[in-house]
Amino acid sequence: MTGKIRALVVAGALVAGLAGCSSSDGDGSGGKVTLTYAYWDNENQGQAMTKIAQEFTKSHPNIEVKLQFTPNKEYWTKLQTAAAGGTAPDVFWMNGPRIGLYASQGALLPLSDKIAADKMDLGKYPKSLVDLYTLDGKQYGIPKDFDTIGLWYNKALFDAAKVKYPDASWTWDDVRAAAKKLTDPAKGVHGIGAMPWSQELYYNTIFQAGGYVISDDKKKSGYDDPATIEGLKFWKDFLDQKLSPTVQQMTDNDPIEMFKSGKLAMWYDGSYDASQYFKTEGLKAGVAPLPAGPKGKATVIHGLANVVYAKTKHPKEAWEFVKFLGSEQANRIQAESGAVIPAYEGLQESWVKSMPGLDLQAFIDQLPDARPYPVSKNTAAWARLETDAITKAFTDGQDVEATAKQLATAMNAALSQEK
């Protein structure tokens, strides 16, 4: 087994080395520069990325963009190793949980001066996303897309159980009542899937209950707050009443697949999964804004950004490319592919229209209630504690309140180590 691990490490180092070589290809070959652009979603967004890169080279003939795809599971490990070795891609995708770490440790090029010099208007992007990529007053990323969460439902199952489709007026009680009517053990159908996933599920209900995950000054965990615990209990009740498959079942069988195959009647999921539900044969899915909790409506908003590597050999060209990625033209290509909601103002409409039959407007309509994805400088250090604890809390026979309070203590300790 050691042999295998070592082989993996060596292979990884080779790959990183090759990537490093390729990013300096352009040097000295008549002013032609090759940039490397790393991303992690080929299935949904590969086509759009290729097209954007081609369009960019059309308008910038001396810059070529080489796409570097890495599956999500290995993306961060590889990027981190490459960045530590000084050979990360010139431009790459960044997300909320990682931005604090990458920016604070000097792996990213601050873009504020360039934005000011080129008079780029950041007002074209949702403010919560621009803020997500600002650290200590400096802008590190240009928003690429955004996503909110919606209540997906299976129309055929609703029709069969004679339940009215969810709409914007729904509250938690409507979800509870519907889940009871839709659950049919004989057919293996459950009303809803209560999977311990943060962004898609419990962050939303925590906000709807008036709770919080992390305090605004990023110093304190919200998991010992009674409202936060109420947001978790919303899900635990479905599990206790067997209106949801067990966490173990949903670990064995991805709940996304269960929803697609008609085993789940309701399912909280992000706009980024719309295209796979749209493409699933025989699934008549609809989507509604998230139902309101005791403290009203809320949905988590998150979005990716394009960032520039601090040690890139071509900062000027990399900025040109990032600027292009943030342009209306590049956002339109993303919109038409239907994979994600483009961040650029006014283009959401074409995304909504890209999948006729799904009421995707629900995702856009929720923007006024959107709450930023909770992060701190080293989100990964407590996100892992969070995943383990909440998963445990949702598993049979566990007490949500006690587990959440323990989590708060552990998370506070992790936060106190951030500088």
Add this chain to the structure above:
Amino acid sequence: MSTAGRAVAVKAAARPATRRRLRDRDWVWGYAMIAPLVLGLAVFYLWPVVQSVYYSFTEWTLFGDATWVGLRNYEQLFTDPANGRALRNTFVYGGLSLLGIPLSIAVAALLGTRGLRLVSLYRTLYFLPVVTMPAAVAMIWTWLYNGDYGLVNYLLSLVGIHGASWIAEPSTALYALVAVGIWTQIGYNAVIFMAGLQSIPSHLYEAASIDGAGRARQFFRITLPLLSPSIFFVSVLSVINGLQMFDLVYLMLRRGNPAREDTQTVVSLFFSRAFEEGAKGYAAAMAVVLMLITLVLTVIQFRVQKRWVHYA
């Protein structure tokens, strides 16, 4: 396989070596011949070990430099409850992987049965898991273990047992992984045992049967003692491999698996600390402690072997 494993093999094999003085120029050739291996070992094994020890005394951030923090990482090691659990799981894994030894001996003995037909087919089948990619092994077993649609639970349902979600249930997941680990190792171990069995001189069995010893007595009095060097070699390897359990945990337990804490091994915890959370200095301290534990266990095995291993 690991270097420790190789060392055991060399020690076991080269016992009756005679030494003679090398002539003047022979040593040049000798060193030239071993140079590729020694250099490879030094660059890829020994130097990283030295570096790990150094980094274990530093705080080594994600992309930045390492700053000396003395023993702080080690202090933290003993206060983090996750380490205790991971260590316990690792010991369970290392200990239970020894169960593969009797199974492998049985397989080796069966494959060595005289007059067995299709023997090379069986040998291939048993060895196949050894040369299969861990990712493929993990995927197949993930499906076999599936609580609702898995083959394991289907077979159990035939005899009226309602099986669990084997790798999602905290109480069963570790043992389910152990079973896969043993399964992948049987072929490799069986090859070693087959070689061991073949090297037992047949006249011993003839003499024993003339003296009236039955099959069982022959097995316990002749086969087992003379197989003991192989058993020792395999047990050292199994424990070392067990202590370094990583790939199955990483590949079979997906995000949000409720059994994650109960299956976390030292190496998988090391991986998340170093590469997911970016605490590389702290992770290096974990690696150093694991190395010391492995070293101590191996030394103990070498000490104890004097009492039960018979070199013919």
